[in-house]
Structure formats: C-alpha cells, structure tokens
Amino acid sequence: MQFEAGFQEIYHGVLMVDSNGYIVGCNKAAKELLGINGHVVGEMAKEVLPDSAMYEVLETGIPVINNKVDIGGRVILSNHKPILEGNKITGVVTSFQDITDLDAVAQELEVTKELNKELEAVFNSSYDEIFVTDGAGFTLRVNKASERFYGMKAEELIGKHVSKLEDLGLFSPSITPQVLRTKKRTTLIQSTKSGKKIIVTANPVFDEKGKIIRVVTNSRDITELSNLRQRLEDTEKLIDNYRTEIVKLRKERVYTSEIISKSAIMQKILILAAKVAAVDSTVLIEGESGVGKGVVALNIHQLSKRSEYPFITINCGAIPENLMESELFGYEGGSFTGAKKEGKKGLFEIASSGTIFLDEISELPLNLQVKLLQVIQDKRLRRVGGNDYIDVNARILAATNRNMSRLVKERKFREDLYYRLNVVPLNVPPLRHRKEDIPVLVEHFLEAFLEKYEIHKKIAPETLELLINYNWPGNVRELENLVERVVVTVDALVVLPMHLPDYILHADGSSAKVFILDICPLKIATDELERQLLNKALIKFQNTYKMADALEVNQSTIVRKMHRHGIFKDSIQLPINELDIN
Numbered sequence: 001m002q003f004e005a006g007f008q009e010i011y012h013g014v015l016m017v018d019s020n021g022y023i024v025g026c027n028k029a030a031k032e033l034l035g036i037n038g039h040v041v042g043e044m045a046k047e048v049l050p051d052s053a054m055y056e057v058l059e060t061g062i063p064v065i066n067n068k069v070d071i072g073g074r075v076i077l078s079n080h081k082p083i084l085e086g087n088k089i090t091g092v093v094t095s096f097q098d099i100t101d102l103d104a105v106a107q108e109l110e111v112t113k114e115l116n117k118e119l120e121a122v123f124n125s126s127y128d129e130i131f132v133t134d135g136a137g138f139t140l141r142v143n144k145a146s147e148r149f150y151g152m153k154a155e156e157l158i159g160k161h162v163s164k165l166e167d168l169g170l171f172s173p174s175i176t177p178q179v180l181r182t183k184k185r186t187t188l189i190q191s192t193k194s195g196k197k198i199i200v201t202a203n204p205v206f207d208e209k210g211k212i213i214r215v216v217t218n219s220r221d222i223t224e225l226s227n228l229r230q231r232l233e234d235t236e237k238l239i240d241n242y243r244t245e246i247v248k249l250r251k252e253r254v255y256t257s258e259i260i261s262k263s264a265i266m267q268k269i270l271i272l273a274a275k276v277a278a279v280d281s282t283v284l285i286e287g288e289s290g291v292g293k294g295v296v297a298l299n300i301h302q303l304s305k306r307s308e309y310p311f312i313t314i315n316c317g318a319i320p321e322n323l324m325e326s327e328l329f330g331y332e333g334g335s336f337t338g339a340k341k342e343g344k345k346g347l348f349e350i351a352s353s354g355t356i357f358l359d360e361i362s363e364l365p366l367n368l369q370v371k372l373l374q375v376i377q378d379k380r381l382r383r384v385g386g387n388d389y390i391d392v393n394a395r396i397l398a399a400t401n402r403n404m405s406r407l408v409k410e411r412k413f414r415e416d417l418y419y420r421l422n423v424v425p426l427n428v429p430p431l432r433h434r435k436e437d438i439p440v441l442v443e444h445f446l447e448a449f450l451e452k453y454e455i456h457k458k459i460a461p462e463t464l465e466l467l468i469n470y471n472w473p474g475n476v477r478e479l480e481n482l483v484e485r486v487v488v489t490v491d492a493l494v495v496l497p498m499h500l501p502d503y504i505l506h507a508d509g510s511s512a513k514v515f516i517l518d519i520c521p522l523k524i525a526t527d528e529l530e531r532q533l534l535n536k537a538l539i540k541f542q543n544t545y546k547m548a549d550a551l552e553v554n555q556s557t558i559v560r561k562m563h564r565h566g567i568f569k570d571s572i573q574l575p576i577n578e579l580d581i582n
Contacts, residue, residue: 007025007027008027008028009027009028010027010029011029012029012095012096012097013027013029013030013031013032013033013034013095013096013097014026014027014029014030014093014094014095014096015027015030015034015045015049015054015093015094015096016083016091016092016093016094017045017054017058017091017092017094018090018091019058019088019089019090019091021044021045021046021055021058022042022043022044022045023040023041023042023043023044023045023048024041024042024091025041026040026041029096030096033071033074033076033096033098034048034049034071034096035071035072036048052069052078052080052094053067053078053080054080054092054094056080057080057081057082057092058082058089058091058092061082061084061089062082063079063080063081063082064078064079064080065079065080066079067079067080068099068103074098074100075098075099075100075103076096076097076098076099077096077097077098077099078094078095078096078097079094079095080092080093080094081093081094126143126145127145128145128218128219128220129142129143129145129146129148129149129198129217129218129219129220130142130143130145130216130217130218130219131146131216131217131218131219132214132215132216132217133162133176133214133215133217134213134214134215135180135211135212135213135214135215136161137161137162137163137176137177137180137215138159138160138161138162139157139158139159139160139161139162139165140158140214141158142154142157142158145219148221149171149192149194149196149198149219149221150170150171150192150193150194151193151194152170162174162176162177163177168193169193170192170193171190171191171192171193171198172190172191173188173190175188175190175200175202175217176202176215176217178202179202179203179204179212179215180204180212180215183204183212184204185201185202185203185204186201186202187199187200187201187202188200189222190219195223196221196223197221197222197223197225198219198220198221198222198223199219199220199222200217200218200219201217201218201219202215202216202217202218203215203216203217259292259295259296259299260437260440260441260444261434261437261440262436262437262439262440263434263435263436263437264436265429265433265434266428266429266434266437269296269426269427269428269429270299272424272426273296273299273300273303273426274303276300276424276426277299277300277301277303277304278303278304278305280304280395281423281424282376282395282396282397282398282420282421282422282423282424283297283300283397283398283423283424283425283426284361284398284399284400284404284421284422284423284424284425284426285297285397285398285399285400285426285427285428286399286400286401286404286425286426286427286428287399287401287427287428287429287430288401288430288475289401289474289475289477290474290475290476290477290478291428291429291430291431291475291476292428292475292476293359293399293401293428294313294357294359294399296426296428297313297355297357297359297397297399298311298357300355300397301354301355301357301395301397304355304395306353306354306355306395309351309352309353309354309355310350310351310352310353310354310355311351311354311355311357312347312350312351312354312355312356312357312394313356313357313359314327314328314347314356314357314358314359315359315360316358316359316360316361316362316363316364317359317360317363318360321365324364324365324368325368325371325384326344326346326384327346327347328346328347328348328368328371328372329346329348329371329375329381329382329383329384330343330344330345330346330348330349330381330383330384331343331344331346331383331384331385331386332383332384332385332386343383343386346381346383348375348381348392348394349381349390349392351394352392352393352394353393353394354394354395355394355395355396355397356394356395356396356397357397357398357399358372358396358397358398358399359398359399360399360400360401361398361399361400361421362400362401362402362404362407362412362413366412366413366414369413369414369417370414370417372417373414373416373417373420375392376396376417376420376421377420379391379392379393380392396421398421404418404422405418430472430475431472431475431476431479432471432472435468438464438467438468438472438479439464439468441476441479441480442459442464442467442479442483445479445480445483445484446458446459446483446487449483449484449487449488450487453487453488455487456493457486457487457490457492457493457494457495458493458494458495459486459494459495460494460495460496460497462496462497462532462535462536462539463495463496463497463499463500465532466497466500466504466505467479467482467500467504469507470504470507471507482500482501482504486499486500497535497536497539498539505539527565530561530565531565531567533551534547534558534561534562534565534567535567537550537551538562538567544558544559544562
C-alpha cells in the first residue's frame with residue numbers, strides 16, 4: 001500500500017508494461033499527461049498509446065532516451081527502459097515529463113541567440129564606428145571600426161572613461177559629456193590622434209525613470225571630404241577670376257535628364273543614345289548651342305551601367321589653358337607654385353567608374369589633345385609633375401557646336417583624336433528642324449516655372465503659333481529663357497502675342513509660315529488657318545479696313561468671318577478703339 005501510494009504521487013508520469021504489452025502500472029501523473037480516464041491496469045498498452053517507442057524497447061531491449069512526442073498539443077519527453085531478469089526482457093518502464101513550457105523557452109532562447117549573432121555581425125560589420133558608454137561615461141562596447149579610427153584595439157578601449165580617452169588624445173572634443181549634460185541628441189566634428197576628421201552623432205538611452213543608462217555614438221570618417229573642401233577653397237583663391245565658372249561646372253546638378261520630344265528626328269537620336277548607353281564606346285555629340293547636348297550626354301550616362309557612379313562635366317572653353325591640364329589630369333604635390341603639398345586628383349580620376357563629359361571639346365588646346373588621346377588609348381594617365389601612371393576607368397562623352405571636320409582640315413584639331421572621339425556620332429538637330437517639339441517643350445517649361453514661382457498662367461493658342469513659327473537661333477535654351485521671362489513679367493493670366501518680344505512678333509517670314517501638328521480634316525485645317533490669319537492681322541493692324549487690304553478681301557468679309565470665328569475685342573484684350581466692330 002505504501003509503495004502504491006508513493007507510486008501514485010510521483011511528479012513525473014510513469015507507465016509499466018509486461019513482456020506481452022499489458023499495462024501493469026500507471027500513476028496519476030501519467031494518466032493526466034496521456035489523457036487517460038478510469039482504470040487501465042490489465043489493458044493492452046497499444047489501446048492507450050498506439051504509437052510508442054516502448055514496443056521497440058520490448059523487442060530490442062535497447063533503451064530509448066529523451067524521446068519527444070506531441071500528445072494533445074503538449075510536448076512530452078519520454079524515456080523507455082527495459083525491465084530485465086537476467087537476459088530476459090520482462091517488461092518496459094516508461095517515464096513521461098511535460099516540457100512544453102521548457103521547450104518554448106528553449107526555442108525562444110535559440111531565436112534570441114541567433115538574433116544576438118545577427119546584431120553582433122551588424123555591429124562589427126558597420127563601416128562607421130559605434131561607441132557605447134554607460135550613464136557615467138565608461139566605455140561598454142565598441143565595434144571593429146574603432147581600430148581604424150583611433151589606432152587602438154577595441155578591447156583596449158573597454159572600461160575606460162571617455163574623459164581619459166580624450167586626455168590621451170584619441171579624440172577631441174568628447175561628445176558623451178555633452179549628451180549626459182543636455183540629455184539630447186548631439187552632433188559635432190571631432191579630430192582624432194591619427195589626424196582624421198570625423199562627424200559624430202550621440203544619442204542618449206533612457207530607463208523608465210528618465211535616467212540615462214547608455215550613450216550610443218555613431219562616427220563617420222569625413223577626412224577626405226574635409227580635404228576636398230580645403231582643396232576647393234585653395235583652388236578658388238588661386239583662380240579667383242574663374243571660380244564661379246569652375247564651381248558651377250564641378251557642382252552642376254541637372255535635375256532631370258528627361259528629354260522632352262515628340263519629333264521623329266529626335267526619337268531616332270534617343271533610340272541611338274539608348275543603344276550606345278549599353279556599351280562603353282566614346283560618343284561625339286554635335287549640334288548648335290542650346291540644342292541640349294548636355295542633356296543627351298546625361299541621358300546616355302543614366303541609361304548606362306555606370307549610372308550609379310559620377311557624371312563629371314567640364315567645359316573645355318571655360319577654363320584657362322594654363323589650368324586645364326591640372327583640372328583634367330590632376331597634379332602631384334609641389335609640381336608648381338600654389339600647388340597643394342599632397343597633390344590633387346584630376347577630373348578623370350574623380351570620374352572613375354563613371355562618365356566624364358567634355359563639353360566644347362573643339363576648344364581643347366592642341367598640346368592637351370595629345371595627352372587626352374593617350375588617356376583614351378592607354379586608359380591611364382600621369383598627373384602634372386608626376387612619374388607614375390594611374391589607371392583610369394571613365395567613359396568619355398564629348399560635345400561640340402563647331403564643324404569638327406573643318407577644324408581637322410584646318411589643322412586646329414588632331415585628326416587621330418577626332419576619330420577616337422567620333423566612334424559613335426550623334427547630331428542633335430536645331431529646334432527649327434523639329435518644330436513638333438516646341439508645343440511640348442513650352443508645356444514642360446511652363447509647368448516647371450509655374451511650380452517654381454507658385455503662380456498660375458497659360459499661353460494662348462495664338463501665342464503658341466508664333467512660338468512655333470519662330471526660328472529659335474538659341475534653340476531650346478532660348479525657348480526656356482523666353483518661357484521663364486513671360487511667366488515672371490506678364491501680369492495677365494493668359495500670355496498673348498502682345499506680350500512677346502518684338503523680335504518674335506516681327507521675325508521675317510514668321511507670320512507667313514504654317515505648321516501642322518497633326519493630321520486633321522481639311523475643312524478643320526482651313527478654318528483654323530483662317531482663324532489664325534484673322535488673329536494675326538487684328539494684332540498687327542487693329543482695324544478691319546487695313547486687315548481687308550492686307551488679306552485682299554472686302555471689309556464686310558473680315559467682319560463676318562471674325563464674328564463666325566468668335567474673334568471679339570474681349571478675346572484679344574487689345575486697345576481696339578479704332579475697330580469698327582459692333
């Protein structure tokens with residue numbers, strides 16, 4: 001009885017079977033775990049546990065330990081051991097333990113361990129330094145980047161107070177005391193013992209009572225950026241007369257490379273540009289000033305595999321000849337008066353892996369044409385004053401508004417360099433040869449300037465017709481400037497022909513040109529032409545008799561047709577006190 005009572009009170013479940021598989025013992029804990037109700041002693045174990053390792057143990061006599069099974073959604077750990085009398089298996093005793101909660105904790109612990117590994121990997125793989133202190137300023141953790149920043153191993157920093165590290169000259173000023181004092185995120189520039197300049201941002205971490213328990217600092221090396229800034233300042237002092245142009249060229253940012261066009265001729269150019277973007281061939285872009293050669297060049301760059309790398313533009317006609325060589329190819333320290341002692345990279349090096357755009361290439365001096373040819377052929381260069389070759393990997397795009405073939409014949413441009421640059425020629429047509437583009441360009445520029453100046457305005461159809469018929473010697477650039485001009489100077493909500501400059505209103509032959517934007521029924525086209533003629537004549541003469549003389553019809557015909565087309569004094573907003581229209 002005492003044994004039975006003790007057996008029943010065992011915390012873990014215990015079940016025993018004889019050699020035939022009949023249950024000879026089962027305590028309360030086993031019944032609860034196995035979901036057994038009533039008396040089971042004397043019953044076959046397979047009726048209670050159809051699938052169990054105990055039957056394998058009965059056959060082999062080999063214990064099965066730490067066997068996990070799922071019973072009723074609970075994780076049960078079972079151990080099966082044979083009962084032996086000599087070498088004979090007389091039964092099996094099985095113990096059961098509910099480890100559901102322990103298993104969940106173990107899984108959570110494993111997930112936590114994996115997460116810690118990931119966080120540790122992220123922490124130490126960060127190129128920026130991460131520096132963690134406690135609420136008193138003692139160093140708790142630093143990542144591997146700190147060795148590059150301070151020249152000390154990470155473990156040498158652990159446990160040291162930031163003020164001690166500052167006293168040792170590792171960095172100055174220390175940011176942690178400022179964060180502990182202000183309890184706010186702080187950013188500053190530090191200098192390190194190794195001569196680096198680093199930008200440092202420190203964030204306080206608070207406990208539930210508002211007390212700072214950690215300060216987490218992130219540092220980034222800006223030494224090279226600082227050096228470049230200093231070099232730029234020195235360059236500005238050296239060439240003060242040319243500073244504005246050089247800074248503009250170096251820091252030029254084209255906000256969009258989208259080419260606005262509907263004309264078939266430009267579509268062919270764009271298709272060819274897309275094709276050459278896929279390869280690294282040099283491209284010579286020809287065309288008049290203002291046609292958009294720079295935008296085409298940028299478009300090629302952005303469609304190419306080099307698009308994530310720099311796009312460097314230099315205007316070969318805007319930089320003095322004595323500075324052009326060092327700008328393009330760089331110089332070694334001390335190579336000439338005023339040179340930086342550490343030297344300077346040229347634009348070809350800065351454009352590494354990207355694209356360099358040589359605008360107005362025809363203005364490049366002959367002595368530099370030789371050096372450029374060598375760079376194209378050898379894909380390497382020597383800086384001014386240097387002896388060593390530097391490999392360069394920049395795609396070259398060039399542009400000109402001059403007749404390069406004629407310059408070659410006149411020996412003003414090297415023939416061998418011309419053929420090296422002219423592997424793929426792209427000739428951007430002037431705006432007067434692609435008038436289909438003028439309406440969409442006007443719309444594009446109008447939207448851009450209306451948004452920029454936050455005003456509302458539209459361009460009258462008659463005004464657009466004048467713009468279409470104008471020859472635009474300054475091409476797209478001139479059109480863009482004209483649209484900006486009328487946006488900022490015209491007070492009326494509708495830009496009328498009267499608001500245009502005289503040189504557009506009275507351009508030779510402009511009023512006699514007809515431009516068809518699209519196919520339409522002849523009757524509609526005829527009516528539209530008639531309406532435009534009447535509008536133009538009214539703007540010019542402001543008198544129906546003079547209009548009739550110019551158009552060689554009767555004055556009554558003029559009045560009748562104006563009424564039919566709805567052309568009244570209110571629609572043109574002109575002083576028409578001389579008009580004899582009722």
